[in-house]
Amino acid sequence: MDAHITTTPAKARTDTTASGEPPVSGKPLISPGTIRVLGLTLTAGTLAWATSIFLYGTQNTGFAERFGDLTGLLFQGGVFALLTVQARTQATGITRVSRIMLRVEAVLLALASVWSLLHGVLPEPAQDGPLLAILDLFWPLSMLGMMIIGVKLAVAGRWRGPLRWWPLIAESWAVVTVPLFIVFGEQASRWVGGTHLIIGYATLGALLTWRPQLTR
Template sequence: MDAKISTTPARARTDVPTTPPPSGTPSEPDTGPGTGPATGPAISPAAVRKLGLALSAGTLSWAASIFVYGSQAQGFGERVGDLTGLLFQLGIFALLAVQIRTRATGISRFARVMLKVELVLLGLAAVWSLLHGVLPDGLQDGPVMQALDVFWPVSMLGMMAIGIKVALAGRWRGALRWWPLVAESWAVVTVPTYVLFGDSVSNWVGGFHLVIGYATLGALLALRPGLTD
């Protein structure tokens, strides 16, 4: 029998099951900071804009209270300061949400943990602001409230540390790399001013620092969300 050589390619096998890639194996390369395998950015530009506006709005409300009533007001002015301070703290939560989703402080375990620790510190400070703003006068200064009051300055110092880490990590670009450091120097600038010069100067310094620092940071997030990618 004569042997014949066929040049027709073999048909593809249809009886062999397709094996899915192992779990955890990326189907597409990671394209940069803040992105996951084939999932796109960890947070959308629209979300960054909204959170940035929340930061600016909360900051401006507290700054307005400081300009009108001062930082050491009593009575009604004190309660306004407490509750607008709470709005500011909610704005800081919005900032932390962006920083966590974009890993602004870096990708190491320490960089991630420091943001979560700050959430706890800020949460306790926010509880103080809320309670101090709504409780009757006789309950505003009990032992529990005095303990919670400590977390206000501690949370701001924590934000200062985060600002330094954001600048060193360099994952945020342009002005957004450095503006958190400017914004989060509020306690470092305002507290010594109060100690040295009293309310008459520190109220203006603290209010304007909020506008230049945190309110502007929120505006930058709203206008240039791509700098957090």
């Protein structure tokens, strides 16, 4: 049996970074076709909710209220599609904090979606229960979370061209609409809110569909 001693140093490992985390692979984690489908989902859900706001506003009762809840649920499904693209393309960065940020937002959005579903289908007495009152808080919290993600995404610069900045435009919806509602009332916030959804989220979905390569 041959045996020999070598003085050649062992090769350094290349499967970890200095922080001990695996490096980012050059292979995309999501295909352009999937991004296009998710972009269309965002646009469709946004247009559904914008239509409800144009028709009935955001403060209503009866059928109009339930229609608003359920179209709002469709919008939230579209935001889930957006969040999926952001997570799979590591849009907010590759650090652990950046990944956790997206997971926390997914939880907030899921709880807000449960409120939309239950408030849209339960009979009126149950709509005012304590559980739904708690879940209702996650609607604004989820939108605040998306706003923070929009800022982080713009700073990270991993999405390019208009897709770097358009999430920040889309996710300013509450910042623009809520003060208008407080100052000018329902009519002003109805038209501004619906129009902002189309300019922001619906257009963002169209950009993802048209230019998915900008998420690389």
